Amino acid sequence: MSCPASKLRGLALSGGWTADKELTGLSDTGGNFSYTYQVTHEDGRKAFLKALDYSRALRAPDPPAALQALTAAYLFERNLLQTCKSRRMDRVVQSVDSGYVVVDQTDLGRVDYLILEIADSDVRSFLSASSKIQLAWVLRSLHHIATGIHQLHSADIAHQDVKPSNVLVFGKAVSKVADLGSASLKGASSPRDDRDFAGDPAYAPPELLYGYRDPDWNARRFGCDAYLLGSMIVFMFTGLNATSLLLSKMAPDHHPRKWTGTYREVLPYLQDAFGLALSSFAASIPAELVRSDLRDMVSFLCEPDISLRGHPRNRVGHTARFSLERFLSKLDLLARKAEYSFR
């Protein structure tokens, strides 16, 4: 069924933007149904537009609730993006503009949208297009991802959905984290607070998959981000996210789809599988130069026991338990080492 949000192509938008082409049709980005477009500014800049589809909400079983959820999520994301912009988070995809356009004169003819920086590709497309993946590039990209998450954390924002499709590559040198549709803001209620999985369950840390909800916000949200950063490191070297590598080392009966017990009951089995997964990960790193450090990082970031997750040195002193600063420094150092060794 045709809806206003699907009719933006060719329309002139406020601020000098024009919608050029629809990108992937209807997509569920964080449960908020939207249409996406490439847009061009009068000055030639390209950008990415995310248009809200109210009509879809009206077809939901409970339209008022769906509309409320949609608008709340839109406003929440828009506010977060404003925060990112004002804090100059250069490793988080920024909003460029926002507004609305009236597509037709019906009651539902208004389409609200967000305009964001447009990337050249996501990390999957970039890696697939590369004939040979350079270790230095991978490490620099990981450093950028860690920086992006750290920048969000410094504003009390937890991303919660860092995954390959949400790591965008600009040019050949810059990676940024995108899509705050699943994010949470510390001290404020967030649209996805009541869900089992704030982000994509297919990448979720094990505690969420096994139904554990840590009462501590930092552990639940920043702990999830720490895991997802580790998961991106694993993905870059093994092609698998950390959870899939972990579960591949477990007995099939212990898979979350089958497990009827608690997270605490399954934890010893997760820890055993994690040891095997770490060995498998380390064996996939071609350069000995960085192998041990990366293994340590993943062991800290992806530790299945959330009470032990994070850098061990963060457990003493006043450093926040899930602070990523030590990982940032290490990734930067490793990237530099690799860059020098390939010169």
Add this chain to the structure above:
Amino acid sequence: MFLPRANRKIIPRWRDFWTTAALGQLTPASVNSPKSALPSASEIEAHEAWHIKPTLWHALDLVGAAFVIGDLADPDVISAAKFLEGRGEDCPSPARLLVSRILHGDEDKADFNEASHVSNADIKVDIHFKRRRLNEEPRNSILWTDVARLYTSLGQQEKALHAIQMSWNLAPDNRFVVRSVARFLVHIGDNERALRVLRATELNQSDPWVVAAEIGVSSFSNKDPRLLKLGRRMVDSPDFSEFAKSELASAIATFELNEGNRRSAKKLFKQSLALPTENSVAQAEWASGQVGDLHLPPDNRNVPRNYEARSLHGFRVGDWETALVNAEGWLYDQPFSSRPAGVVSYLYSTILERYQDAAGILRSSLVSNPGDRGLSNNLAFALINLGHLEEAESLLNRVDPRAADDLSTITLIATGGLLAYRKGFPEIGRNLYLDAIDLAKRKSNSHYSAMAALHLAIEEIRADTESKALSLKIADELALPVDEPDVQYVHRRLKAMAAAAKLVVE
């Protein structure tokens, strides 16, 4: 020869973690549904992305994501997996392994192997690798438990104790760890501590597997089980699967049998066989002579690692090949345990007269069961028959037959008699055999009295003594009423010897 078959109780088996998990014994006992509602593959972003861009890294992303949510039947996931398989070494190694499992393995079942012999050298290599892992993963309770089992198999009890303590400290409320710790403590004879472990864990209020172990170890230690009432409620509860309740029903049945409540025992044994573990089947096979026919399937092929029950069954019907092959499987499955070693050595020596093989098994088993009276007796028996009299004498000198009042006392005295005969002292030998027969009679053990009499007569004929006809007569009198196949088998051997010696019993 000592044959360990009395006083069987439901003590937890102790296998390595992966085998235990593959046997399904580490799944939650409850019949609830899984907690997390995971989406299907078609609902995740990676699925749509693969449609739009079917590249190597999009395929990797989809396969990994689909594996996490457990939806591998989706046609697009299969096509991504096939795509990756076709890319050969372009696909990173861990992903290749996963793809192979998805396309060619059975994702619903863990790999499961029959038990096989593992040499001490291989065990040492395994320990080496696991210790290396423990340097990196000192909090891995599962690994500590597996290492403890390997040390136990090698008879290195101090190291095993340290490892098992580590595992218990790390995971005192994990079923695999708690049952393994209890089994280890029973192995080293510290039944009191085994009970303390089982009674201290939180699981003893919710897990039928742990309650079964508490009842089994209590019965084994002649103590009153503390969790009997709870256990009875659990076996009647629909909240637990039949498989999870199998050993609990069997443990309570054994308790009832001991108390003389045969009817109740029989009912519970039948319940234990609804969806049994091999331990429950072996217990039912053992109990079937006492509670009547439990309608056990003759083979129970569907029950994995069902070696002990098959061996018992083979023994009961005189099928020695079946009894031996499965007793060996049982020993490979529980290499630290003295019971299977006792049965294997009994079959090798008493039935098959393969003393060298018996001695090999016993030497190995005595490493993990140092000083075991029954195994020491059986090794001495095999050594005497191999002509290694000095070694046998030295071994027997280290064991005081009367230090404990058990069935080994009878066999140790009889084996002392055998040694005396072979050393050329028939009078001493005869007296020792007669002592053994007398003790067996006092214990109302017709099997042991018959066996001792049969071996006495064999030695008398071998030594060509004047009293050989009398001994043959006593042996006939004691063996004839016993309808157990091993007694009948040795009796036939004696008759053949007697015929060759032209001896006739009136």
